[in-house]
Amino acid sequence: FSALQRKTHPDDFDVDQFVAECRKQVQLEEMREDLELYYKLLKTAMVELINKDYADFVNLSTNLVGMDKALNQLSVPLGQLREEVMSLRSYVSEVIQAIDNQLSKQEDLQKKKVCVLRLIQVVRSVEKIEKILHSQNSKESNSLEISSPLLAGQILERIATEFNQLQFHAVQSKGMPLLDKVRPRIAGITSMLQQSLEGLLIEGLQTTNVDMVRHCLRTYATIDKTKDAEALVGQVLVKPYMDQVIVEETVKSSPGGLQLMYSQLLDFVPHHCKLLKDVTGGAISSAKADTVPGYDFLVNSVWPEITKGIEERLAFLFNPGNPDLFYERYSATMDFVRRFERQCSSQASVKRLRLHSSYTSFHNKWNLPVYFQLRYKEIAGHLENALSDGLEAAPAGSVFHLQVSEVLWSCLVKCWSDKVYLSPLAHRFWKLTMQLYSRYATFLEEVLTKTPSTEVTKEPTRPLPSSASSTSSRTSMDEGGSESGSPASLSTKQLVYIAADIQKLQELIPELSTMVQQRLETIGFKNFTVSDALGDSKACLSSSVPTLNNRMTQHLTERCCRFLKSASEVPRLYRRTNKDLPVRASAYMDNALRPLHQLLTDSSGCNFTEFCIFQLVFRYFETISEVLSSVRKMEESLKRLKQARKGASTATASGSNGGPSDDTKIRLQLALDVEYLGEQIQKMGLQPCDITMFSTLMELVREARELAE
Template sequence: MNEVVPFAPPDSCLTREDFLGPDFSPDAILTRQPNLERLREDLGLYLKILRSAVLRLIDEDYSDFLELSSNLVGLESKLSELSEPLGTLSNKLQNLLQSLFEARDSVMQALKRKEDIRARKSGLRNSERILNALSKLELILSSGTPLSGDAEERLARDINHLHFRISKCHDDEFVSLELTPRLQAVGDRLKESLESRFIAALKINEEESLKRCLRIYGTIESIHEAEILVKNKIISPSLEDILHEDAFNDEPLGLKGVYANVLNIIPETLDSLLSLTISRSNKPVVIRGYSFLINSLWEDFVEKMEDNMSFVFAAGNPEAFLTHYRLSIEFIKDFEKELNNDPEQISKFRSCTSYSTFIGRWNLPVYFQIRFQEIALPLEKALTDFFDPTSYSNSDYHLEVFNVVTNSLKKVWDPSIYIDALLHRSWKLTLQILSRCGTALRDILKPIMIEEEEHQHSEISLRTLIHLWYDIRHLTLHFESDVYNPYIFPVLKESVQDESLRSRLLESVNESLGSLRPQLDDLSKLAINKVTFKSLESLKQVSEIPRLYRRTNKDVPTKHCVYVNKVLDPVRKFKDDGASESEWLVKILSRISEDYYVKVSEVLEAVLKMEESLKRLKRIREKSDASTLPGSSSLNADEKIRISDNDKIRLQIKVDVEYFNQSIQEGFGLQSNGDISKLEDLMRIVNEATKDIPV
């Protein structure tokens, strides 16, 4: 075919393979072509090529085509002649197959009837054997003589065998109404005899007899009945004397003594049984399948705790509840030790319904809610009075709210409150306490910051802001050393064995603490604004210096003005209130120096303009005087060295600036050369302004 079909033109969007492929699809060709008009043209062109190829093929093999057409003449009549005998043969084959199928079905039905007959015969023979065996067993039991241990063991084997035979019988009325009840009666008689022997052997710790009884119970598949028997006949009377309110009240050790008495039942009553059914001291288990501790002792213990000791589970008194809960968990651990710490037995114990029932009776969510209220209410009250000072003289904090926050965190993990089963809730409460503190702080600072931005200074004192800043910083910096390491980590080390998980928990706390750190910047900004606002108010008096010396004939200034101390007093008080952070002082003094520089520059510039104006006026006057009175323009020596009012103004500013610089260096330990913005420039401009003054 590849030799006959021609190739498409090179620039065509079609190829020969599009039509020769086994998965030829017109839809695929259409979806692949974006331009349908071009596709139509290429298809028309390829059709012409195909027609030419067909004509060329016919021309090349013309004789073969003629021969083929002549050979096909009369073929239709020959096919018609063959169709009739083929149809007859097909009908005969169909009839033969039908006969074979009918014969097969008949044979299968006959085989099924034969199989049913064989099964019924086998069932009848089985029933006959069962009847004979039952009759023998009933005859043995009807003698009235007590059964020996060997007889009980033989009876158990026979009963087990009869149960197996009955399971193979057809489920008909004879089996259900005749055989099964009789076998059940025989089994009950055996269990009655076995029960008395088992209890007697258990009371006198006769190991061989116990071993035989346990084997027999296992043979007749009545292991659970043996466990129930021990529970009702042996354990229940003992627990009845231990687990009731009067015994609890009379017990000097309280619940701890009650649990100890429960555990004492094991060596006193069940030791012989457990030595046969539980591996002890590397001794193999003699008889498997029994769980007397779980299905006998524990089951009855839980039932009587619920019926007679339900007050133990009450969560109304959290201290008593916690004591009872911890004693109960310790009791469970001691009980698991009696299981020889066997993982299989412990897994079975923890998965039993009674274990879940006992654990579920401890209403831990209610207990946690009570503790939550104990912790949350004082915290909320402290957050309401956020700025109250602490009442503790040796506290690391200045504000009481941070003492309450820290104590709340410690209380969450206090061993007298914390429960391992509530680890997730305790950790969540830890994060909630930190988050609540951060939220309250933001809610308090938000209106204060808005007032500051609108230049409406809030009533909060500067000392309170400083204390708040230091308390937040102390909490965020020392949380790990003050709270986590001494209080939280020891608890987590016992509860969480995964070290990576403990690290992630610490990271989550640090993230919560991180929400407090942005408030430090806001508080710094707020404190700096408050101090600088007071200082800048006094700094306005710089512009009053020219008025002090204009036409007043005052002496040359040698002492600084009062306003300089007024400018620095708020900064000094800020430092005395506890703001020892040099970064704060640098920012405050830099802002003051910047404003001081602006005001001094304005005053010096105004003085210079005034001086130049006076000089021009003086020159005009001198020219006028010279024209009228020659020789009168010469000044005497005293006039030449007399200091002008403008120079006095400059000198006063210099004295003030020098005192300002000296006070910063001596009072705050900061230098003008780089620490304080614009302070060095301030010194420079006053020195330049006074360098030509003859003092």
Template structure:
């Protein structure tokens, strides 16, 4: 193939509206190219320049083809006659291939023969080794039987030295037994089992003897553990200790009669069980701990595999009534006593790893599942809910303590605290108690809203109840962070995520209480306004008091003004120290003033229309005759109406200001004054 250096792409002329090197960029984009050059030239000019550059590229391509044409022609001429040469060497290559195949077959046959001979030799060698091991097995069995029956013939158990020799010989026996497994006869297997039983029995006797020897048996215990470990039979030691030592003691201790006879009840029984660990098991546990530290791969644990399974099974079978949750108070005490017992038991494990092994033990998991915590919580739930609902339905609504106004609020708070009391709260179901706390708050909000909706606004007791409820809701909202603090003190090691979730859920409840306070503000104001709605209707009756009655010009406000102010004044006197009293009164007067303004405006408009009608009527009569009509008297009556409205509004203003409210803080009060003031000049 012809080869030439890479020819660079030719550049366009400098008068083009773009740089031709832009097309050779690695990440060329048409959109970016047009965006970049749109301000230099319009599309028609760019099209013409691109056409010129295309001609340059075509010319460069033709030059390149012409330059390499000679090389292509030379290459094709060199290939003439190549097929003849290929045909000439095909026959020799075929013969060579057949010879290589024949040689390969000969080598494979030789290799198969060699492999067969090697396999026969390997089989003979294995057979010879197996027979040698079989001979050693017979010798070891004979030697072991002599060693292990020596003590029995003398009437005493085999000593540590004999057991040490026997154990070493037994290990050799195991090794050779595996080597001659195919050549073993049934008699050999039976004899092996007999020797195995004799050896384990001997170690077991020494182990039990050392257990009962107290301090003097420490060395014997260490030797026995070494024997068991060498024989890979530590589980036999653990089972033996459970059956011969732990089971008899626990059988006498863990039963209903023992539980009833102990003065301290269940805690005393648990104390006796712990005393067994600290007493009879202490030496064994000390020796086991030292032995495990010396032998890296040893995990002997009599507490976990001998003591605990026996204790747990005895408690489950003999003391099953302690798991009953019928009486939540009794259940709580038994459960807490059990947790204290398990905590002490965990301390006896000696290490964090030992504690984890205990807590993950199948018997431990089964034991904890026996405590029916969901049933316990359901009983507590019913107990607390029943108390709350009773307070909601009670006709006696006054609280018993000074820090609350209503019995329902006091009960709700007490029930919130009850969820986290020491004789109620249990850590494994902390999430349920937290949910119950939120449900109590939510139920209190629902009850409060129902109370608000049932208030008719016509009774003073309703208003008093609403103010008390508002005060309690405000207090509850302020106290809720105490529940968060209390819950965190009861739940150890709360991570940041859990803490954030607790805080967020409680904030949602506080938001609900804030909304409830807004609804209660509205309910209190409506109740205040409802008492005075009927009095404001009397404003429309003022014209009838003066028209054609010859009453004197008014100097005192009408009784309806006094009636309107009586309720707010009484409310202020009762609740003047309440931080929201002025807000409620201000809101109430703002709404009432709007209605008052509307009524006064209607009366003044009516008076004005009457005056205009009388004026037109007077003009018509004056034209027809010279008789003086009584219109002047009717005009005087209208002025008295305006004067009465002015006196009433000023009395109303004085009443508002007597409650400590400023004129500008009550909506439309200033406009009302201007309205009645302006009417006097009409």
């Protein structure tokens, strides 16, 4: 019902829309009942309202009697008042407009007055300057002696002061007809003043007259022509000297010709610019009260002429075709630039020099990227050539074992050496250092993963010689015989050399870090820790160590076990051969252990040796177990055969002389071999008791020996 009241109040009430919306909420019957109730409520409220104000409704017509006459009486005075107000408003507007017109005229007159005063000042300044010049000329014509330079400087300074005011008023009066008439006279004064200043400055510099130069420079500053004075000094004083010193023949005449030329250029400032530095406050001894500020002759006069002369007459200096010669020229030039900067009077002067366009242009002439490309090709090419040669041995006296490691270290040192490194290319040489380490690590990874090992092309297992105790049987194969015949395979010595060189390179990283740190600190990298940055390179080298360890242990194990398999040939040597009892180890033991002894001789390969011995003992245990098992089976078979043939001869079991049986000799020989293995393990610096499988192996042969006895 309350919603019904809210929806029926708007002025734009629509019956159809109202019914459509209400049907969504209530039924039509319920809506009709609500409307009837609402109608009754409105009707009751209307009756109450009429009853409440009934007296006013009844008296409404009575109270309005005579109202039209009263309104007519008021209309006449109100109309008169309106006309008076409109008239007053029009008068005030006219007065305001008249005042605005008068103010505009007054403002125009004021502007014209200012322009006239400026023009008057221009004319007065021109006349005053011309009067001074006329009086000076008349004095010079009447005098028998030439006026003193100091007097001329003071007069020019007065003229410059007046000329400065003339220029100010002339700029403010631009576009005035009278100014166009006076302009030729102003141009004549300007030309005369500049000629006089130039002549006076040149005379002062030639005669080293401090007061004359001071007055002249102060006059230039007064008329805001300091750039003209600096340009004049560059043309008159600096350029002739540079033409004499910057000569191509002088530079090419001797190896130190370039340094000699730079020394002569540096001598120019103290010998020829001392007067200017004293006057402008560039010298320490110059008095502050007598200095003329606003000049920097070293930056704006001397330096542009130096760079211009070098760029025009010595263009061959910038040629990077010969890196060594380019380095010498660039280093000598940058040393000259630093010494020239030290001749500047202040830090502000040095900053102005470095921001000067000729300074930037001169540095851009040196094609440092091309120089680095040549050095990159030289250094990286040297390493690539060494990589293409493979794992060749390093020259005698080297701290490395492989030639490629020696070349890598020499390349790393060369990047930061005095004859190669340039500070603007520090970031490029740092990147090259990282690339050299990465290339070396990639090479090692390729060698260790792609190069076939020696055990891939194994030689067939050699049978034992006819006599196990023969001295000649103990002669081992040489290095080439112990390795594979494949030229692409890796030898034990090469694997050891790789491990030793990796360790040596990691030990030398602090030395390289110190070298790089010193270089970077000179160019402002104080908080940059090189050792931390080289940690990635160290990790890159270490990434090859696990592969190297696996390759080394696998390689040594295969080489050793290749000969240990000869233990399976021991029964063949003693069965039906009527040999004596063995008293020493078999020859194959020396050949099997020789790679480990050689590893210890070549380097400190204790880690490899210990792991290889573990593998060797384990596989040797398997071989011995198989041999003893075979011997036991053969012995049992012979016993059964003997029982089957009671009348047969027993020579096959006891030998022709009735001594120890063949099985006894076999067990004794294997026991001697295992004991010899334990002795050799001790000689290698290890304890057999620390090897678990060796104790099991000893127990196995001990039981076999007891059976033999």
